[in-house]
Amino acid sequence: MWGERTLKSVANLIRQDGEEFLDLAPRIPVSTEVRPFPLERANEALSALRSGNIRGAAVLVVADQSATQ
Numbered sequence: 571m572w573g574e575r576t577l578k579s580v581a582n583l584i585r586q587d588g589e590e591f592l593d594l595a596p597r598i599p600v601s602t603e604v605r606p607f608p609l610e611r612a613n614e615a616l617s618a619l620r621s622g623n624i625r626g627a628a629v630l631v632v633a634d635q636s637a638t639q
Contacts, residue, residue, distance in 0.1 A: 606631045 603626025607615040615628040 602626060604629050609633070 605615075605618075605624055605626060606629050609630050609632050612630055615624075615630060618624045619628055
């Protein structure tokens with residue numbers, strides 16, 4: 571249908587497959603969309619995923635604890 575996309579993953583890829591994809595990727599329109607959530611808002615991220623309100627990937631961000639010590 572119009573504008574629909576599907577991403578599929580195959581578990582039995584080999585290193586050469588990855589190398590070939592990384593060689594090809596700069597020549598095709600590969601783009602990613604990421605929506606970060608602080609770890610404290612993990613439930614909100616899950617809710618947004620379940621309701622279909624995330625385009626791309628929801629990523630939980632863990633604060634750097636070493637910066638506060």
